[in-house]
Amino acid sequence: MSKILTFEEIRNNPEIQTYLEFTDKAFAVMGYKEHGQGHALRSAMTAENVLKSLGYSVREQELAKIATYIHDIGNMVSIHSHDQSSAVMFLNVIDEVLYGDEVFAVATAIGGHEDKNINPVSSIAAALVLGDKTDVRCERIRTKDMFLIDKYSLVIAACRKAEVVVNKKKLTIKLKIDIDTSFCSVSVMDYFEIFMSRMIYCKRAANVLKCNLELYINKDKFL
Numbered sequence: 492m493s494k495i496l497t498f499e500e501i502r503n504n505p506e507i508q509t510y511l512e513f514t515d516k517a518f519a520v521m522g523y524k525e526h527g528q529g530h531a532l533r534s535a536m537t538a539e540n541v542l543k544s545l546g547y548s549v550r551e552q553e554l555a556k557i558a559t560y561i562h563d564i565g566n567m568v569s570i571h572s573h574d575q576s577s578a579v580m581f582l583n584v585i586d587e588v589l590y591g592d593e594v595f596a597v598a599t600a601i602g603g604h605e606d607k608n609i610n611p612v613s614s615i616a617a618a619l620v621l622g623d624k625t626d627v628r629c630e631r632i633r634t635k636d637m638f639l640i641d642k643y644s645l646v647i648a649a650c651r652k653a654e655v656v657v658n659k660k661k662l663t664i665k666l667k668i669d670i671d672t673s674f675c676s677v678s679v680m681d682y683f684e685i686f687m688s689r690m691i692y693c694k695r696a697a698n699v700l701k702c703n704l705e706l707y708i709n710k711d712k713f714l
């Protein structure tokens with residue numbers, strides 16, 4: 492008899508918990524931003540909320556939440572090709588014979604989450620991209636000495652708030668970011684320079700969900 496894959500089961504799976512823990516420990520040593528439970532949960536909630544707000548089925552919401560929660564576990568092995576290793580590690584943890592085809596929908600979404608030049612292949616994959624790429628919170632930066640961190644991390648450290656707002660009637664997905672431009676001379680242009688490909692990818696993902704992406708930085712509309 493087949494089983495239903497649930498978010499709680501994934502979240503409580505000891506192997507997955509260990510993968511997230513080891514990923515984050517390795518990233519902390521490298522001085523990279525937080526990639527453990529915090530990023531996993533925050534991005535998963537955003538992915539679920541995007542599909543919920545647009546009226547997608549409860550099942551699609553849950554599968555998007557599952558895929559997004561574990562999208563970065565492959566970083567435990569290496570940051571290189573971590574999208575693919577995340578998908579394979581998930582398939583090793585979950586028995587597809589027991590859980591059926593939904594496992595593959597999740598694996599496909601995970602495996603493609605860094606393919607910025609390709610449209611996400613499903614609503615689950617699109618929600619994952621939006622959940623992941625909009626998680627630009629300053630709390631994720633942990634290097635205390637600002638002179639030691641790279642420009643990418645500096646821009647994230649200046650992002651005081653990031654919010655995703657969906658309007659089902661207007662078919663818009665708004666990303667609202669507050670950037671502290673007085674912080675280490677970070678400008679709005681720096682944000683664009685660093686995050687342009689990420690924003691284009693979010694636009695692709697929004698389009699897959701038949702929505703337009705709108706980007707607001709410090710209340711000004713840029714996209």
Ligand SMILES: [Fe+2]
Binds near residue numbers: 562563573604605
């Ligand atoms: Fe990733």
Ligand SMILES: [Fe+2]
Binds near residue numbers: 562563
């Ligand atoms: Fe991520």
